[in-house]
Amino acid sequence: MATIERTGGSRPLQWRKGVAITLQIAVHLGALAPLLWLFLAIRQGALGGDPVKELIHFLGLGALRLLMLTLLVSPLARGLSLGQLNRLRRPLGLWCFAWALLHFSAWLGLELVFDWSLIASELVERTYILVGFAALLLLLALAATSLPALMRRMGRNWKKLHGFIYPLALLACWHFWWSVKSGWIEPAAYLAIALGLLALRRNGIARWLRSVTPAVAK
Numbered sequence: 578m579a580t581i582e583r584t585g586g587s588r589p590l591q592w593r594k595g596v597a598i599t600l601q602i603a604v605h606l607g608a609l610a611p612l613l614w615l616f617l618a619i620r621q622g623a624l625g626g627d628p629v630k631e632l633i634h635f636l637g638l639g640a641l642r643l644l645m646l647t648l649l650v651s652p653l654a655r656g657l658s659l660g661q662l663n664r665l666r667r668p669l670g671l672w673c674f675a676w677a678l679l680h681f682s683a684w685l686g687l688e689l690v691f692d693w694s695l696i697a698s699e700l701v702e703r704t705y706i707l708v709g710f711a712a713l714l715l716l717l718a719l720a721a722t723s724l725p726a727l728m729r730r731m732g733r734n735w736k737k738l739h740g741f742i743y744p745l746a747l748l749a750c751w752h753f754w755w756s757v758k759s760g761w762i763e764p765a766a767y768l769a770i771a772l773g774l775l776a777l778r779r780n781g782i783a784r785w786l787r788s789v790t791p792a793v794a795k
Contacts, residue, residue: 597661705755740785
């Protein structure tokens with residue numbers, strides 16, 4: 578009888594790959610399904626008295642949740658001794674960017690109606706929008722460099738760039754906190770989750786800071 582190769586832990590490699598593939602499918606379906614629901618809700622007028630505000634909030638909160646899940650992957654993979662889980666970081670990160678881009682586009686097109694003078698004044702006068710825009714640009718850089726060919730070309734610089742997910746998480750929570758006009762419990766909860774996830778990755782953060790500090794100093 579042929580033996581099944583094992584790589585770390587006690588689980589067969591074939592089983593581990595099967596779980597990873599299933600979870601990747603679940604990530605795509607889980608990220609897409611709320612967008613389909615949102616589309617139907619818009620058509621049926623089910624977004625309440627201020628649908629534009631609700632739409633923007635829904636998309637922004639979805640992007641933040643996907644970012645938290647992206648940060649969760651590595652600690653979860655270590656805890657379960659299931660390295661295949663790390664393959665979920667890329668689809669989660671790309672979906673996070675897609676949701677964030679939809680969030681920004683909805684604000685730009687539906688709330689400001691592409692009024693560029695108003696957009697410029699909003700970016701200057703409202704700090705939380707500037708913080709959110711900075712987070713979106715970071716997400717754009719991370720998404721654009723997620724292609725395997727670019728990863729190979731960048732080498733170690735890829736890890737340095739993608740380490741910016743750590744400050745990105747704080748920027749996203751900061752943007753959420755300042756954008757909420759009433760109530761602080763929900764943004765505080767997301768900030769606590771982000772801080773907890775960053776604490777789980779403190780060793781990785783320390784290594785990343787050491788790697789980028791010389792580059793920043795130069």
